[in-house]
Amino acid sequence: MLNTADFYHVLRIDQTSNSLREEIKEHCHTDIEMCLECGKCSGGCSNAHIFDITPRKIIQLIKVGEEAKLLKMDALWSCVACQLCVDRCPSSINIPRIMDYLREKAYSQGVPASRPNVELFHELMLNNIKRFGRVPEALLSVEFNIRSKQYTKDAEMGMKMFFKGKLNPIPARIKNIKQVQRMFRDIPAQREG
Amino acid sequence: MNNSEKTALIIGGGLAGLEAANKIGGAGYKAILVEKEEQLGGIMKQLYGSFPRWDNPRELVDQKVKMAQENPNVTMKTNTTVKSAHKKDQTFVVELSNNEQMEFDAVVLATGFDFYDASQYGEYGYGAFDNVLTALEFEAKLKEMESWDKEDLPQVVAFFKCVGSRDRSKGYPYCSKICCMFTAKEAGLMKDLNPDAKCFVFYMDYRAAGKEYEEFARSVMEDKHVRYVRGRPAKVLPENGKLMVRAEDTLMGVPVEVAADMIVLANAMIPAESTIELAGIFGAKIDQYGFIDYIPGHPTQTGDRVFFAGGCGFPVESLGAQYQGAAAAADVIALFTQD
Ligand SMILES: Cc1cc2nc3c(=O)[nH]c(=O)nc-3n(C[C@H](O)[C@H](O)[C@H](O)COP(=O)(O)OP(=O)(O)OC[C@H]3O[C@@H](n4cnc5c(N)ncnc54)[C@H](O)[C@@H]3O)c2cc1C
Ligand code: SF4
Ligand code: SF4
Numbered sequence: 001m002l003n004t005a006d007f008y009h010v011l012r013i014d015q016t017s018n019s020l021r022e023e024i025k026e027h028c029h030t031d032i033e034m035c036l037e038c039g040k041c042s043g044g045c046s047n048a049h050i051f052d053i054t055p056r057k058i059i060q061l062i063k064v065g066e067e068a069k070l071l072k073m074d075a076l077w078s079c080v081a082c083q084l085c086v087d088r089c090p091s092s093i094n095i096p097r098i099m100d101y102l103r104e105k106a107y108s109q110g111v112p113a114s115r116p117n118v119e120l121f122h123e124l125m126l127n128n129i130k131r132f133g134r135v136p137e138a139l140l141s142v143e144f145n146i147r148s149k150q151y152t153k154d155a156e157m158g159m160k161m162f163f164k165g166k167l168n169p170i171p172a173r174i175k176n177i178k179q180v181q182r183m184f185r186d187i188p189a190q191r192e193g
Numbered sequence: 194m195n196n197s198e199k200t201a202l203i204i205g206g207g208l209a210g211l212e213a214a215n216k217i218g219g220a221g222y223k224a225i226l227v228e229k230e231e232q233l234g235g236i237m238k239q240l241y242g243s244f245p246r247w248d249n250p251r252e253l254v255d256q257k258v259k260m261a262q263e264n265p266n267v268t269m270k271t272n273t274t275v276k277s278a279h280k281k282d283q284t285f286v287v288e289l290s291n292n293e294q295m296e297f298d299a300v301v302l303a304t305g306f307d308f309y310d311a312s313q314y315g316e317y318g319y320g321a322f323d324n325v326l327t328a329l330e331f332e333a334k335l336k337e338m339e340s341w342d343k344e345d346l347p348q349v350v351a352f353f354k355c356v357g358s359r360d361r362s363k364g365y366p367y368c369s370k371i372c373c374m375f376t377a378k379e380a381g382l383m384k385d386l387n388p389d390a391k392c393f394v395f396y397m398d399y400r401a402a403g404k405e406y407e408e409f410a411r412s413v414m415e416d417k418h419v420r421y422v423r424g425r426p427a428k429v430l431p432e433n434g435k436l437m438v439r440a441e442d443t444l445m446g447v448p449v450e451v452a453a454d455m456i457v458l459a460n461a462m463i464p465a466e467s468t469i470e471l472a473g474i475f476g477a478k479i480d481q482y483g484f485i486d487y488i489p490g491h492p493t494q495t496g497d498r499v500f501f502a503g504g505c506g507f508p509v510e511s512l513g514a515q516y517q518g519a520a521a522a523a524d525v526i527a528l529f530t531q532d
């Protein structure tokens with residue numbers, strides 16, 4: 001039987017909470033009450049075609065405090081932080097910063113990502129930054145393929161890039177790796193519980 | 194001194210300045226109007242049609258110019274502006290750009306507004322693509338298109354509102370007040386020229402607060418079949434000889450595209466540099482943006498013996514510009530009568 005609640009879900013907007021909006025104001029230095037609801041962000045977003053919830057709607061959901069929905073949305077993991085939306089937004093709403101914040105929150109609360117392996121990728125990437133101060137693509141790809149058991153994924157493209165000199169198989173550390181490591185020590189991004 | 198020799202200087206020969214000059218002259222005082230351009234009439238003289246009654250804007254200014262020419266108390270000096278001025282007791286000693294020196298007992302600023310530079314919105318391609326025009330340029334284009342063959346007329350025209358208005362990032366936070374209406378008008382006029390053309394107006398809100406305004410805007414949608422799409426366009430990219438507009442239809446929450454032949458930008462109306470300069474010269478008040486500001490309780494007055502009317506105070510439609518011109522004139526006349 002059809003569950004009508006799935007497509008006609010009534011929001012009790014008099015019972016919503018402001019806490020997420022306030023957290024975002026504090027952590028992302030962006031006030032979503034300045035949003036004009038114009039849709040310029042969604043219209044120009046590089047990845048909106050694969051977003052389950054598009055940027056303007058994300059802002060709207062923050063307004064009504066739909067935190068649970070936001071933490072499990074797939075868009076969290078498809079935003080490429082290209083900054084196009086902020087650049088064009090008439091109120092400079094920093095959507096990629098908000099995405100970062102929500103992603104960290106979802107991760108730390110153990111909300112599972114809707115796609116396989118995105119957390120693994122996130123974890124490996126951060127680990128690489130911790131070790132090398134940058135992301136050595138070759139190493140990251142190999143690590144990712146092994147841990148996600150997709151041993152030959154993108155191997156052909158990887159070889160092509162290697163022969164064009166676009167992929168360095170030996171990871172190099174940045175000069176000031178101590179600084180990066182200090183950053184990681186100062187902001188421990190650990191899962192709760 | 195005989196009161197009737199009192200003289201007012203009106204700076205700006207648009208609709209507001211002409212109205213003020215005609216009324217001051219009509220009351221028997223002298224009115225000297227200076228206009229920096231060769232032609233009188235300001236913006237109205239450059240328009241193709243007008244809201245909310247579809248009448249001819251050029252006829253209206255021509256009528257006002259004719260009244261002024263026929264009034265012996267009104268003198269109009271085109272290609273002229275103010276170079277400098279200083280106050281001597283109750284009069285302004287003014288040097289004009291033609292090096293004439295004259296004395297005035299009151300001043301009316303009627304210098305109109307300027308326009309936001311639309312090329313600051315890189316994503317809309319103004320200046321980069323030929324067929325992206327400002328609303329004012331489009332009025333001239335409408336005139337030009339009257340003589341085009343039907344097959345040369347644009348088939349798809351997209352109108353973008355609030356370009357540089359309601360934008361705290363790249364423009365001005367305020368609403369420019371009249372662009373919703375003139376955009377409706379321009380889209381309607383495009384449909385009159387080519388009823389087969391598809392016209393899309395991208396909007397955040399449509400603001401039609403004024404006598405006959407709502408009816409006007411609705412008639413553009415319902416009788417002339419202009420399509421309104423709620424969403425502020427995100428970008429314009431050339432594609433196969435067309436201009437591809439990308440936006441979100443925020444009512445449906447889906448991305449939409451329009452392959453347009455022409456794009457018209459309603460760029461914000463902003464204070465003119467020369468107005469700010471004149472405000473300094475005459476001791477007029479300006480607001481946080483640079484528009485002339487009023488003295489509380491005196492809506493047409495901005496300084497001692499200094500009044501203002503029309504777009505130099507804030508974007509205003511032609512009827513409002515005339516009201517303001519007449520109101521500033523009434524204040525000047527009252528002042529001269531008391532002197
Ligand atoms: C694209 C567009 C479409 C519009 N369509 C409509 C419409 O359909 N209906 C409607 O009611 N209104 C319309 N308007 C609004 C209308 O144009 C204004 O209400 C009207 O022009 C205001 O008159 P004004 O005299 O205040 O300013 P302006 O018309 O701008 O006149 C100001 C004059 O002052 C002169 N000037 C400026 N600085 C100086 C100086 N330092 N010294 C001497 N002279 C100076 C200028 O050259 C100009 O001639 C439209 C406006 C635009 C931009
Ligand atoms: S572009 Fe900015 S103001 Fe417009 S809907 Fe998106 S976040 Fe809101
Ligand atoms: S930063 Fe993220 S949300 Fe913003 S346009 Fe890029 S992909 Fe879309």
Ligand code: SF4
Nearest residue numbers: 354358368369372373
């Ligand atoms: S009048 Fe309309 S188009 Fe102009 S700034 Fe206001 S809302 Fe935007």
